[in-house]
Amino acid sequence: MSVRGGMLLHQSVHSSNLRSVGYDELGCVLEVAFHGGRLYRYDKVPAQVHAALMAAPSKGTFLAQFIKGQYPYRRV
Known part of the structure; x- marks a missing residue:
């Protein structure tokens, strides 16, 4: 299932902590x-x-x- 995240289309994931993940390969x-x-x-x-x-x-x-601490990030 895909859901709208910030600007990216997200895929729902099975996780107790994460709801969904989106990725822009470009x-x-x-x-x-x-x-x-x-x-x-x-x-x-x-x-x-x-x-x-x-x-x-x-x-x-x-x-x-x-990922945390390895890549620059910001809260959206």
């Missing part, structure tokens, strides 16, 4: 929406990192270990 922009309503945009995220996030058994753990 701009290397990753958006992450949380169940609590927060939305964050991460810049300069390579396509292979997005693919790994989507394939990870725990999306929240992957985000914490491999």
Whole structure:
């Protein structure tokens, strides 16, 4: 299922923490929406990192270990 995030079309994910994930391959922009309503945009995220996030058994753990603190971000 796709849902509208910030500016990107999001895909719903099975996660206790994350609600949906959107990705712009051309701009290397990753958006992450949380169940609590927060939305964050991460810049300069390579396509292979997005693919790994989507394939990870725990999306929240992957985000914490491999994305947070590694890429510039802002709350949207």
